Amino acid sequence: MIYADNAATTRMSEAAIEAMAECIRKDYGNPSSLYAFGQQAKERLEKAREEIAAVIGAASPAEILFTSGGSEADNQALISAAAIGKKKGKKHIVSTAFEHHAVLHTLKKLEKEGFEVTLLDVHENGIVLPEEVEAAIREDTCLVSVMYANNEIGTIQPIAEIGAVCRKKGVLFHTDAVQAVGHLPIDVTAENIDLLSASGHKFHGPKGVGFLYARKGVLLTNLIEGGAQERGRRAGTENTPGVAAMAAALKERAANLPEEQKKVSALRDRLIEGIGRISHSALNGDRIKRLPGNVSFCFEGIEGESLLLLLDQKGICASSGSACTSGSLDPSHVLLAIGRVHDVAHGSLRLTLNEENTPEEVEEMIQGVTETVEYLRSFSPVWRSLQEGKIPHIL
Amino acid sequence: MALYSEKVMDHFLHPRNVGIIEDANAIGEVGNAKCGDIMKMYMKIENDTIQDVKFETFGCGSAIASSSMATELIKGKPVAEAMKLTNQAVAEALDGLPAYKMHCSVLAEEAIHAALDDYRKKTEEKS
Numbered sequence: 435m436i437y438a439d440n441a442a443t444t445r446m447s448e449a450a451i452e453a454m455a456e457c458i459r460k461d462y463g464n465p466s467s468l469y470a471f472g473q474q475a476k477e478r479l480e481k482a483r484e485e486i487a488a489v490i491g492a493a494s495p496a497e498i499l500f501t502s503g504g505s506e507a508d509n510q511a512l513i514s515a516a517a518i519g520k521k522k523g524k525k526h527i528v529s530t531a532f533e534h535h536a537v538l539h540t541l542k543k544l545e546k547e548g549f550e551v552t553l554l555d556v557h558e559n560g561i562v563l564p565e566e567v568e569a570a571i572r573e574d575t576c577l578v579s580v581m582y583a584n585n586e587i588g589t590i591q592p593i594a595e596i597g598a599v600c601r602k603k604g605v606l607f608h609t610d611a612v613q614a615v616g617h618l619p620i621d622v623t624a625e626n627i628d629l630l631s632a633s634g635h636k637f638h639g640p641k642g643v644g645f646l647y648a649r650k651g652v653l654l655t656n657l658i659e660g661g662a663q664e665r666g667r668r669a670g671t672e673n674t675p676g677v678a679a680m681a682a683a684l685k686e687r688a689a690n691l692p693e694e695q696k697k698v699s700a701l702r703d704r705l706i707e708g709i710g711r712i713s714h715s716a717l718n719g720d721r722i723k724r725l726p727g728n729v730s731f732c733f734e735g736i737e738g739e740s741l742l743l744l745l746d747q748k749g750i751c752a753s754s755g756s757a758c759t760s761g762s763l764d765p766s767h768v769l770l771a772i773g774r775v776h777d778v779a780h781g782s783l784r785l786t787l788n789e790e791n792t793p794e795e796v797e798e799m800i801q802g803v804t805e806t807v808e809y810l811r812s813f814s815p816v817w818r819s820l821q822e823g824k825i826p827h828i829l
Numbered sequence: 830m831a832l833y834s835e836k837v838m839d840h841f842l843h844p845r846n847v848g849i850i851e852d853a854n855a856i857g858e859v860g861n862a863k864c865g866d867i868m869k870m871y872m873k874i875e876n877d878t879i880q881d882v883k884f885e886t887f888g889c890g891s892a893i894a895s896s897s898m899a900t901e902l903i904k905g906k907p908v909a910e911a912m913k914l915t916n917q918a919v920a921e922a923l924d925g926l927p928a929y930k931m932h933c934s935v936l937a938e939e940a941i942h943a944a945l946d947d948y949r950k951k952t953e954e955k956s
Contacts, residue, residue, distance in 0.1 A: 737865055739889035743841065756889070757865045765865065777862035813847045815869035815885040816862055 436750045436795045441585050441786035447638035453682035457675040465672050475674050482681035489688045491621035499646045499664050500677050504612035504633030505536040507646035511608045511629040512540045514655040519576020525549045528570045529579040531771040532556050560589035560719035560772045568599045577606045582614035586768040587719030588728025597626030616687035634680035637687050643676030694789045698726040701787050701796050705729045708800030716829045727787035734829045735817030736781045736810040748802045755782040834924040840894035845901050848883040857943025860936050866892045868940040877908050891930035898922050899937040
């Protein structure tokens with residue numbers, strides 16, 4: 435099997451598994467319990483908090499809150515910033531057209547509560563412009579939320595510049611960094627980030643755990659009420675094994691970041707070059723400013739789900755932005771946001787690599803995708819019409 | 830529990846009657862690229878019987894399987910019988926489709942009807 439869907443989830447690293455197993459076997463106490471055995475678990479938790487804070491450049495571990503994952507962190511970040519804004523009479527939020535649904539759907543919910551949301555254009559290259567963020571900020575803007583790197587097309591946003599703009603204008607800045615943490619060097623202090631969401635299973639940690647970074651002074655609103663865990667900001671006995679594993683995974687990523695970035699980028703570049711040879715195909719998003727492992731293409735004349743099923747037969751695990759895979763009638767909002775028309779957006783493929791993939795696998799992927807696209811085109815009425823000149827080629 | 834039944838996977842991986850008929854006297858194309866499904870049916874009809882039928886499809890696994898199965902169900906049949914083909918019959922023959930994929934079987938039924946309507950129009954023009 436060739437696993438090329440690391441943006442969806444990643445395999446837990448050995449270090450993460452060991453940390454989790456040890457925690458489950460030895461430190462299974464409740465961190466809130468008074469006795470020494472409980473306090474051992476608490477120490478695990480706090481050590482993990484310190485380690486994670488250090489990796490992302492947070493001023494203090496107290497700024498890290500553990501959640502059930504990226505979606506929960508996104509929800510809490512947005513709800514909190516909105517509550518702060520509401521108290522000051524500021525009910526305008528600026529975000530982008532291609533955020534993850536955890537952000538977009540929470541924004542929809544806030545709209546129903548009377549907030550106004552401006553979604554910025556992400557342009558053909560899938561990158562937001564800091565000037566446009568600045569221009570969109572009004573007197574009554576309480577929050578800017580821009581994802582660090584897009585999950586579908588991998589494009590990396592100018593976060594530091596946007597952070598500087600927000601700091602200048604006195605507006606809270608949240609970034610959904612779920613796809614970036616562990617893969618890019620992040621410094622929340624240097625980049626003027628006030629709120630950041632992360633998810634363990636995207637960087638070789640376990641599923642079901644993530645964290646929210648909130649700069650000191652940014653008051654969080656609870657999503658979950660109950661006990662006093664997480665400084666009273668998120669009730670519920672802490673997922674110590676999950677947190678311990680997540681911290682171990684992140685530490686490992688941080689220690690190996692430069693080599694991993696280099697290795698994965700090289701694999702990605704070869705894959706982009708190989709797939710780019712397929713006629714009437716196009717890379718989605720900026721060629722340079724993209725995550726080290728992200729390869730996203732559209733192919734004219736074919737549909738994404740059938741492409742994935744056939745690749746699965748060849749043992750290749752990938753994903754797509756076609757409607758069939760999104761479960762709705764519209765293809766991915768991300769592809770539409772960068773200007774792909776429906777016809778072409780349906781024929782999309784996303785391959786996301788990590789340091790476990792090999793050059794041989796990349797060659798196999800290139801061959802597999804090339805053959806499959808050719809096969810599907812051989813009985814596609816759309817491809818026939820394109821080739822016969824009945825409809826114009828778009829790509 | 831896989832996404833698709835074995836029959837659907839079989840018709841998807843080994844679609845029957847794929848291609849075009851150069852001298853088809855019945856052609857029907859339905860769907861649109863906007864929703865991501867397009868099916869084109871070609872038929873050779875003689876003595877009011879579907880002597881040959883071929884299809885081309887742009888679409889997902891269910892779409893390709895549905896069009897393949899639909900052609901199998903009408904090949905060699907009289908036109909009147911083919912007209913009665915329903916999407917439920919196609920879905921049943923495939924041992925069922927997921928609920929959100931049933932529209933693919935509907936499209937297959939519509940493609941067949943479109944081709945047969947084309948045939949009817951052409952024969953009416955002749956007479």
